[in-house]
Amino acid sequence: MAAMVxxxxxxxxxxxxxxxxxxxxxxxxxxxxQLLVSCRRWQGRYRTVVNVESTGSRFVVRASDGEGLxxxxxxxxxxxxxxxxxxxxxxxxxGIGNLAPPTSSPRKPSPLAKGGTLDGxxxxxxxxxxxxxxxxxxxxSLGTFDDPRWKNGTWDLSQFTTDGxxxxxxxxxxxxxxxxxxxxxxxxxxxxDEVVFDTSIVPWWAWVKRFHLPEAELLxxxxxxxxxxxxxxxxxxxxxxxxxxxxxxxxxxxxxxxVVGVLAIRKTSDVDTIRDLAKESxxxxxxxxxxxxxxxxxxxxxxx
Amino acid sequence: xxxxQAVITASxxxxxxxxxxxxxxxxxxxxxxxxxxxSSRGVSTSCLGFVASSGRNASLKSxxxxxxxxxSGPAGGCAAETLAKxxxxxxxxxxxxxxxxxxxxxxxxxxxxxxxxxxxxxxxxVTKMKMISPSNVAVDVGKTLNDDEYIxxxxxxxxxxxxxxxxxxxxxxxINGLFLRMEVxxxxxxxxxxxxxxxxxxxxxxxxxxxxxDAVIGADGANSRVAKDIDAxxxxxxxxxxxxxxxxxxxxxxxxxLAEMYVGDDVSPDFYGWVFPKCDxxxxxxxxxxxxxxxxxxxTATRNRAKDKIAGGKIIRVEAHPIxxxxxxxxxxxxxxxxxxxxxxxxxxxxxxIYFAAxxxxxxxxxxxxxxxxxxxxxxxxxxxxxxxxxxxxxWATYKVLDILQKVFYxxxxxxxxxxxxxxxxxxQKMTFDSYLYKVVVPGNPxxxxxxAVNTIGSLIRANALRKESEKMTV
Numbered sequence: 001m002a003a004m005v006x007x008x009x010x011x012x013x014x015x016x017x018x019x020x021x022x023x024x025x026x027x028x029x030x031x032x033x034q035l036l037v038s039c040r041r042w043q044g045r046y047r048t049v050v051n052v053e054s055t056g057s058r059f060v061v062r063a064s065d066g067e068g069l070x071x072x073x074x075x076x077x078x079x080x081x082x083x084x085x086x087x088x089x090x091x092x093x094x095g096i097g098n099l100a101p102p103t104s105s106p107r108k109p110s111p112l113a114k115g116g117t118l119d120g121x122x123x124x125x126x127x128x129x130x131x132x133x134x135x136x137x138x139x140x141s142l143g144t145f146d147d148p149r150w151k152n153g154t155w156d157l158s159q160f161t162t163d164g165x166x167x168x169x170x171x172x173x174x175x176x177x178x179x180x181x182x183x184x185x186x187x188x189x190x191x192x193d194e195v196v197f198d199t200s201i202v203p204w205w206a207w208v209k210r211f212h213l214p215e216a217e218l219l220x221x222x223x224x225x226x227x228x229x230x231x232x233x234x235x236x237x238x239x240x241x242x243x244x245x246x247x248x249x250x251x252x253x254x255x256x257x258x259v260v261g262v263l264a265i266r267k268t269s270d271v272d273t274i275r276d277l278a279k280e281s282x283x284x285x286x287x288x289x290x291x292x293x294x295x296x297x298x299x300x301x302x303x304x
Numbered sequence: 305x306x307x308x309q310a311v312i313t314a315s316x317x318x319x320x321x322x323x324x325x326x327x328x329x330x331x332x333x334x335x336x337x338x339x340x341x342x343s344s345r346g347v348s349t350s351c352l353g354f355v356a357s358s359g360r361n362a363s364l365k366s367x368x369x370x371x372x373x374x375x376s377g378p379a380g381g382c383a384a385e386t387l388a389k390x391x392x393x394x395x396x397x398x399x400x401x402x403x404x405x406x407x408x409x410x411x412x413x414x415x416x417x418x419x420x421x422x423x424x425x426x427x428x429x430v431t432k433m434k435m436i437s438p439s440n441v442a443v444d445v446g447k448t449l450n451d452d453e454y455i456x457x458x459x460x461x462x463x464x465x466x467x468x469x470x471x472x473x474x475x476x477x478x479i480n481g482l483f484l485r486m487e488v489x490x491x492x493x494x495x496x497x498x499x500x501x502x503x504x505x506x507x508x509x510x511x512x513x514x515x516x517x518d519a520v521i522g523a524d525g526a527n528s529r530v531a532k533d534i535d536a537x538x539x540x541x542x543x544x545x546x547x548x549x550x551x552x553x554x555x556x557x558x559x560x561x562l563a564e565m566y567v568g569d570d571v572s573p574d575f576y577g578w579v580f581p582k583c584d585x586x587x588x589x590x591x592x593x594x595x596x597x598x599x600x601x602x603x604t605a606t607r608n609r610a611k612d613k614i615a616g617g618k619i620i621r622v623e624a625h626p627i628x629x630x631x632x633x634x635x636x637x638x639x640x641x642x643x644x645x646x647x648x649x650x651x652x653x654x655x656x657x658i659y660f661a662a663x664x665x666x667x668x669x670x671x672x673x674x675x676x677x678x679x680x681x682x683x684x685x686x687x688x689x690x691x692x693x694x695x696x697x698x699x700w701a702t703y704k705v706l707d708i709l710q711k712v713f714y715x716x717x718x719x720x721x722x723x724x725x726x727x728x729x730x731x732x733q734k735m736t737f738d739s740y741l742y743k744v745v746v747p748g749n750p751x752x753x754x755x756x757a758v759n760t761i762g763s764l765i766r767a768n769a770l771r772k773e774s775e776k777m778t779v
Contacts, residue, residue, distance in 0.1 A: 172773070180774040182439040183717055186570045186605060189440040190612035191558065197441055198725055199766040211769040284652075284707045288700065290537070290633035291692060 145181045147174060154197040168206035175199070223262045230258070376478075377405060377460070378658050379644030380523035381467025382419065383665030388475035390673030395515060396471060397500055399482045404461040406546055406623030408580055408587065408655070410563075411456045411463075413741040415659045419666075425462055427583040429454035430563050436609070437724035438568035438717045445727055448734040453741055455563070458658075459583060467662075481510065486520065486533040488638070492684060496520050496639070519639040519676075519683055521668055523661070526626045528646035537633035539648045541626040542575060543596045544655070545603050546589030548582065551617035558613060559586055566590075567720040570605040574714050575655070577606035579613070585620060591655065593629055627655055636688040643668045649695075651703055653710040659743065660699070667691050701745045718767035725763045731756055 149159040155174060160167050175197070189195070231242050245251045265271060376384065376398040387394040410430070415421065431454050432446040472478050480503045487497040495516040502513040522530025526541065551559075559581040571577035577590035590606045592599060607614070628648035635647045643649070644661030651660070668691045673679070675687025713723035726732050731752050738746045747753075 176774045188611035195441045287630040291635040
């Protein structure tokens, strides 16, 4: 009855062929009715699901083959589980906009498709990480992390040292490679080889030298160019020299704005980012205060 | 630091509304019984069939002192107990009295004391946690706990029935029934009419009945019908997906009193994956808000990350449920208030909801008891707003801090790496556990706070620098 209704709703790309007549299940039937659901090809494998048994009020779904739910990294769907509940498959997610559009069918979108207060593509969210989808670049997917300088869950600094001087840049490079490999091909974490690496073993000046200084140079260069150009233009326009330009409050204000601007806004999209951040920081507060907006007596909670 | 609990509450049957039957293959009788949330069509046909033959009315008592409660997880149970102790006639409508609701199952220490929970309810006392970053940096958390501090792991069916029975002992009436809908009265004195299907055994599919009450507390979870009936509005929600896996004995020893948290883009784009020990098996799960259709891929990734530790296990149950992300726009309306998940009181970052459900149930009930002077006069919306006001004042800081933590540390892989790195610090662990276990936002030592701030910024900068560098790589 209701059971059949739920399962027999056709999934996108699935064809339901009830073997039992009419697809009706009498609740007292002790025998099982076979429901063959052929799902469309998913990651190259054809899956048939399921032996649906209805015994009284129990509703058991068991996979007919012992295969797991498939694996993003293809590395373990079979190894863990001996018996898995076979769940009807969903179409493969390829990012936003690949799901059945909710407007075409009058059916209410499922909880997996709608997003509460969001709808449309915003509700469907961003595409999963490449690792989740199993899409990795061929070079990286071949690589597993295997570096002889990695000992006991951290970098063996003695191998980076020559004549008593540690090459921190090489440590940073090695760690970057390690993280990249592991983020694209996540590996199971196990207790024998625990990773204990902490980025703070690389001293602060190494970080400053490698990352901060080049960027500081860049930004200062920009600021200098903009500053010189605008100083020249103002001088040409008004005859006020560089020193006198900054003596007024207005001049100082403009200077401040340009310095902050150069630091904060590097690309045009940064403006949107900053605006979104500002909105985001107060969004949660607004959601909590929503209940007070339509209060009959305007007793706003002081804590918010 | 995030605490480890992800709460997935309320009946799996209501989640079966999705076209994908993520059904728990267990005793969910909702399959054969028309469940209100599956389709409204299903409900009306069954109701229409029986309306002709006697809708059984609850006998009308005097208007003072009739309250109704909807559904009973921890919120409903605690609210009913407080109402009953306050001398108010309370009815608790619960669809399935032995329901094993999908849930992470972790409760803070303060809950045991505040709600007088007996020790038998707690299956396991978790005293160690492991946080695992995207690049598998593993940090052990919990060395700052003293000997009698722990995170309790409970089975929801055990906890819920204990609270319910305690409410019953104090005078609440438990109705085994399925709440269908509620008629909102036009004026301040008429009662609310609750339509429900009574499973009193006289018929296999239950008899429709009506209960008239003066006030309603909606404690019916994330898919609350009461909320729908009062137009409480929508909330954003995460889908949490969990598999219970029975692993071999020697592997189970590792999880004796240890829980794990995995973070990473592969595991979830905005939440975490977990392995929590239960009574004799582990629960492995994950959740997400922004990419719900890919939840099964995230679950596979979580299983893969824990593969070595759960190899040879057998999945004994699969469950999933929505978890609210923020409160509903309207949490109280006339004489109806929402508590627990129905109101949306689940924290961000950790997804904790059991304690807040129980506490909000209690606070709402206390407000009603006070507002009605122990059941002698009718309440109105301002009494319920008192509860909202107290709640917001007391817990706003907790929710906001966790929101900030989620926004900062669950943003991207570098942020998560920094997060795990920060968790190695003793001060962070102490602060986190103090605030989680006792539900107070502790201010701490300002000098240490400053050091913490500097370290946090440092970790974030370093992790992001590594990420920028890796993007330049063409390997």
